Structures are given as C-alpha cells and as structure tokens.
Amino acid sequence: MEPMAIVAIFVLAVFVGFEVVSKVSSTLHTPLMSGANAIHGVILVGAIIVADHSNTNLELGLSVAAIVLATINMVGGFVVTDRMLEMFKGKGKERAKDSK
Amino acid sequence: MSRAIYDLIGLSAGVCFILALKGLSHPRTARRGNLIGALGATIATVVVFFYASESSSLPLNNLGWILGAMVVGLLIGVPAARKVQMTQMPQLVALFNGVGGGAAALVAIVEYLKLGDGAAVAKVVATVFTVIVGCVSFSGSIITFMKLQELMTTRPVVFPGGRFVIAGTLIAVLASGGWVISALGTTPLLVLAGLSLLFGVLFVLPVGGADVPIVISLLNAFTGLTVAASGYVLDSTLLIIAGTLVGASGTILTRLMAEAMGRSLFGTLFGAFTAKPQDVATGGETRPVRSGSPDDVAILLNYARRVVIVPGFGLAVAQAQHTVRELADLLSAKGIDVAYGIHPVAGRMPGHMNVLLAEANVPYEQLAEMDEVNPTFPQTDVALIIGANDVVNPAAKNTPGCPIYGMPILDVSLAGNVIFLKRSMRPGFAGIENELLFDPKTTLLFGDAKASLTKVVGALKTL
Structure with missing residues (x-):
C-alpha cells in the first residue's frame, strides 16, 4: 500500500478515536474500556494471516499460540462487556437523561 | 475473492468498530454498540478465510491448526467471561488486555522471523515496536491482574534506586531494539522480548492499587497501537483502523479516568517515587476505636x-x-x-x-x-x-x-x-x-x- 495512504488512514483514525469517546460519563468508563479491549482482539486476523504463511514448526507454534490468545481477547472481551451492560438493562432512559 | 472486495469488507468491519465505540459512549446505546463491535470482529475473522494473498492459495495453509487454536481460545475465553464474579471483572479485563498484547507480540515475532535481508527498514521498525509494546502490555497487565486479585501487595512497590533501574531498563530496551534493526537475527530479538517483558513489570510495580484501573486503560491503548503497527507490517487496512481507534480512544479514556480521580497521569505512574515512604501506614494500629452492635x-x-x-x-x-x-x-x-x-x-x-x-x-x-x-x-x-x-x-x-x-x-x-x-x-x-x-x-x-x-x-x- 502507498505509504502516504497508510499515514492518512492512521491520522484520520486517531481523530475519529478521539472524537467518539470525548464525552462519556464515568459510569461507562469500565464498559467502554472493556469494549475497546475486545476490539483490539481483532489481532486474531493478523494471527491467522501469519499462521497461513508459516513454514517452520517454530513459526506455526508461535502463530497457533497467538491465535489462542487473540481469540480469548476478542471473544472473552465482547462477552464480558455484554455482561456488564446487561446490568443496565431497562434503566437506559433514566441513565441517558442523567448523562445528558 | 479479489483484493478490492476483501478490503471493502474489511472497511465495513472498521466502520462497525467506530459505531461500536460511539455506541459504548452513551448509556442508552451501549449494549447495542458492543454487539456491533462483535459483529465487526466476526466479519473480519470470517472474511480472512476466503482471501488468498499472492503468496498463498485457498484453503489457507495449516487450516486445521488455525481452527483448532480458535476453538481452544473460545473454550477458555467464553467460560471465563461468563462465570466471572462481578467483583473480579476488572482483573479479567486486565488479563484479556494482556493476552491481546501477547498475541500482537507473537504475531510480530513470527513476521520478523520471515523478514528476509531485503526487508524495508520501516517494516522492521514497526515489527520491533510491536514486540516491545506488546511485551510491555502483556507483562504489565499480568502484574495489574496480580494486584487486583491480591496475589501480591496492592501498595506501590518501590525499591532503592527504582527510578534508575526503570530508566536503565528502558534504555536497554531501546538499545536492543536498535540492535535488532541493524543486525537481523533471532538472538537480538529474544533479548529484546525479554527486556521488554521486564520493563512492563517494572513499569507497573510502583503504581498503587487505587490507580490500577488507569494503568489498565493505558496498557489497553498501548495494545491498540501494536495492533495498528501489525496492520502496517501485514498490509491490513482493517488492523490499522481498529488498532488506531483503540489506541486513540484508549488514550482519551485514560485521561478521563485520571481526571475523574483528580490525578495526573504522570502522578499515577511515577507518584510512588516522589512520595515519602513514612506516609504509608505500617499497620498494627493500637489506638482505640468505637465499635458498635x-x-x-x-x-x-x-x-x-x-x-x-x-x-x-x-x-x-x-x-x-x-x-x-x-x-x-x-x-x-x-x-x-x-x-x-x-x-x-x-x-x-x-x-x-x-x-x-x-x-x-x-x-x-x-x-x-x-x-x-x-x-x-x-x-x-x-x-x-x-x-x-x-x-x-x-x-x-x-x-x-x-x-x-x-x-x-x-x-x-x-x-x-x-x-x-x-x-x-x-x-x-x-x-x-x-x-x-x-x-x-x-x-x-x-x-x-x-x-x-x-x-x-x-x-x-x-x-
């Protein structure tokens, strides 16, 4: 890929990242951190790519370990975030009012 | 599947992640936001099985190993997330973040082993960055986990000359990083990984128990950046977008959390070095208290x-x-x-x-x-x-x-x-x-x- 295109994607993503979470009530800090944590579990895609490219046993072993860890991060992260947010169920309206 | 379609589907997963973070910042939409994020992650994971880059063909090599490893990850991650007590949620998040950092470091190490002599310097630098930060995130998260689980003391751990040891380790990490870049080899890489793991431990030890959530959030942002760097090395737009989003939003979130606690980020990380040790209670208090029925x-x-x-x-x-x-x-x-x-x-x-x-x-x-x-x-x-x-x-x-x-x-x-x-x-x-x-x-x-x-x-x- 063009180096300039990569830099552009990076810079724009930084600003989007800043923008989307700039105003969030402290109640949601923990679920938001947990959700962002689950999103970086998408490194699983990278782990699958390197496993596909692996030629030696060492490379394959490390890739397989990476896949296991990344899957735990991604799937566990989304499940645990959902469990946290489940507790807020049915109280959404009042909460929305409070956080403005 | 052509590269263009693959990239477009990857982009849609990236959009899902943006919507997920947006949703998670508002109480009413938080749960839906999380589900959109999970949808994006699922799309990203499924589509990678249907795209063969120039150097490989479908089905993917080592497909059995890949699927088997994913099943193992599911069997560990899902029960852990479902069975955990509400009280232990924070340390589980720390642990999940740590394994994510570990995964990014391992991906970078494999990628490094495959880099030939003709590799572009920028890619080697990005790889080295991922190994360092991924290892720091991994070992640092393990320490935060141990602090929260009270497997070790929750007080700041400070030893004489601690700040010099930390600064020295950081210099050693950077020097070995330079060594890896100049002399492509397995030994320098192992040294680099080892030093980075050590630095992660030293970095988190002085942080007091009450400040641990801020550190988890910071390490979370770090892991995001490693994912972005891996995306550059692996030529994956999706990983760049997802990783950068987490890195940026994680940084803001870390600052917001520090503000909510009335702390500066610097004070959180290094406050233990400037505090006087006698301010920490020694226990064994014998003054009278009034206890009631x-x-x-x-x-x-x-x-x-x-x-x-x-x-x-x-x-x-x-x-x-x-x-x-x-x-x-x-x-x-x-x-x-x-x-x-x-x-x-x-x-x-x-x-x-x-x-x-x-x-x-x-x-x-x-x-x-x-x-x-x-x-x-x-x-x-x-x-x-x-x-x-x-x-x-x-x-x-x-x-x-x-x-x-x-x-x-x-x-x-x-x-x-x-x-x-x-x-x-x-x-x-x-x-x-x-x-x-x-x-x-x-x-x-x-x-x-x-x-x-x-x-x-x-x-x-x-x-």
Whole structure:
C-alpha cells in the first residue's frame, strides 16, 4: 500500500478515536474500556494471516499460540462487556437523561 | 475473492468498530454498540478465510491448526467471561488486555522471523515496536491482574534506586531494539522480548492499587497501537483502523479516568517515587476505636432524617447489593430520606458500584454522583459506609505526599454520624490508614458486609 495512504488512514483514525469517546460519563468508563479491549482482539486476523504463511514448526507454534490468545481477547472481551451492560438493562432512559 | 472486495469488507468491519465505540459512549446505546463491535470482529475473522494473498492459495495453509487454536481460545475465553464474579471483572479485563498484547507480540515475532535481508527498514521498525509494546502490555497487565486479585501487595512497590533501574531498563530496551534493526537475527530479538517483558513489570510495580484501573486503560491503548503497527507490517487496512481507534480512544479514556480521580497521569505512574515512604501506614494500629452492635447501628439509622449510603469494594465482595437495597427500602418506608453516594472510582473500577447496584434494581434516582452528594453531607444525619475506605479517607485532602493525596473524596466527615461496616481494621486498597475511623462520631461494625447488613435489617424491623 502507498505509504502516504497508510499515514492518512492512521491520522484520520486517531481523530475519529478521539472524537467518539470525548464525552462519556464515568459510569461507562469500565464498559467502554472493556469494549475497546475486545476490539483490539481483532489481532486474531493478523494471527491467522501469519499462521497461513508459516513454514517452520517454530513459526506455526508461535502463530497457533497467538491465535489462542487473540481469540480469548476478542471473544472473552465482547462477552464480558455484554455482561456488564446487561446490568443496565431497562434503566437506559433514566441513565441517558442523567448523562445528558 | 479479489483484493478490492476483501478490503471493502474489511472497511465495513472498521466502520462497525467506530459505531461500536460511539455506541459504548452513551448509556442508552451501549449494549447495542458492543454487539456491533462483535459483529465487526466476526466479519473480519470470517472474511480472512476466503482471501488468498499472492503468496498463498485457498484453503489457507495449516487450516486445521488455525481452527483448532480458535476453538481452544473460545473454550477458555467464553467460560471465563461468563462465570466471572462481578467483583473480579476488572482483573479479567486486565488479563484479556494482556493476552491481546501477547498475541500482537507473537504475531510480530513470527513476521520478523520471515523478514528476509531485503526487508524495508520501516517494516522492521514497526515489527520491533510491536514486540516491545506488546511485551510491555502483556507483562504489565499480568502484574495489574496480580494486584487486583491480591496475589501480591496492592501498595506501590518501590525499591532503592527504582527510578534508575526503570530508566536503565528502558534504555536497554531501546538499545536492543536498535540492535535488532541493524543486525537481523533471532538472538537480538529474544533479548529484546525479554527486556521488554521486564520493563512492563517494572513499569507497573510502583503504581498503587487505587490507580490500577488507569494503568489498565493505558496498557489497553498501548495494545491498540501494536495492533495498528501489525496492520502496517501485514498490509491490513482493517488492523490499522481498529488498532488506531483503540489506541486513540484508549488514550482519551485514560485521561478521563485520571481526571475523574483528580490525578495526573504522570502522578499515577511515577507518584510512588516522589512520595515519602513514612506516609504509608505500617499497620498494627493500637489506638482505640468505637465499635458498635447491629442494634446500635439500627437505632442510629432509625432516628435519622437523612441517610447517605456509601458503597465500596467490600459491598461487592460480600455480594451485599440486594441486602443494602432491602435496608434502604426499609428506611424509605419509615420516611427517611435515603441516597447512595457513589464515588466515581469506588470499587476497583469506574462505574463498578453503578453496575452492582443496578443489578439489585436500586432506583436510579437514589444514586447520586460525588458532586451532587457532597454538598448535602452537612444536612445528613448518618453516613453509612459499607466496605469503602479510600474514597472517604480525609488523608486525600490533608496529608500531602500520601499515595491518594489530591483524589476527590466523599466528605462523609461532615455528616452527623459516621458508620463504617468493615471486615477488619485493615487499611483500604491504597494501603493508607484512615483517620476517620478514630473520630469520636464514628461507629464501627465489624464483619462481612452482607452478614452485618442482614443483622441491621433484622434489628430495624423490631424497632
């Protein structure tokens, strides 16, 4: 890929990242951190790519370990975030009012 | 599948992640946001099985290994996430973040092993960056996990010359990084990984227990950046977008969390080096305290006009959220004005208490944030503190140099009476003695929060 295109994607993503979470009530800090944590579990895609490219046993072993860890991060992260947010169920309206 | 279609599907997953973060920042849309994120991750994972780059063909090589490893990950991750107690949620998030960092480091190491002599310098640099930061995130998260699980001391760990050891390790990490870049080889890489792991440990050790959530958030942002760097090395737009989003939003979130605790990020990370060691309580306190019976507590509550309940980690440990609601309902029925004073970092994480009390169906109007409830303490007859300590510790206001100095607290000392339900005289998570325990208007009721509350409820019913 063009180096300039990569830099552009990076810079724009930084600003989007800043923008989307700039105003969030402290109640949601923990679920938001947990959700962002689950999103970086998408490194699983990278782990699958390197496993596909692996030629030696060492490379394959490390890739397989990476896949296991990344899957735990991604799937566990989304499940645990959902469990946290489940507790807020049915109280959404009042909460929305409070956080403005 | 052509590269263009693959990239477009990847982009749609990236959009899902943006919508997910956006949704998670608003209470009403939070749960849906999380599901959109999971959808994006699923799309990204499935599509990679249907795209063959120039150097490979479908089906993917080592397909059995890949699917097998994913099943193993699912079998570990899902039960862990579903079975964990609400009280242990924070350390699980720390652990998940750590394994994510570890995964990024491993991906970078494999990628490094495959880089030939003709590799572009920029890619080698990105790989080295991922190994360093991924390893720091991994070992740092393990230490935060151990602190939260109380497998090790929750106090800041400081040893003589600590800051020089940390600075020295950082220099060694950077030097070995330069070595890896100049002399492509396996040995330098192993040295680099080892030093980075060590640095992660040293970096987190001096952080006091109460500040651990901020560090988890920071390490979370770090892991995001490693994912972005891996995306560059692996030529994956999706990984660049997802990783950068997490890195950027994680940085902002870290700052917001530090602000909510009235701390600077710098103070959180390095405060332990500037604090005087004698400010940390030594334990073995022998001054007299006034401890009361459940009946005494019930009488105090019964004749109050306004009661503010301050929940803390002890409430979470004892799973006493339902009992505390029973008590509050009972008091309300007697015409007593009841509110919950929620400190933003009560428990082990921001919002921990809100989650817990929401589970017990506590009416939302009764939950008051710190800024709302603080001005009402002078008109409050009884402040009932259940398993909290650091968030009401006046040391944060009047003991400069102590680890929590400067953190905003709930001013319970302004209330007419203060009741502590505590397991023991042990200091709170930050390891600092609480002067308020020795105050003449303080009554202590020792024991498990749930058992104590049940007795108080019983005593109130007979009054």
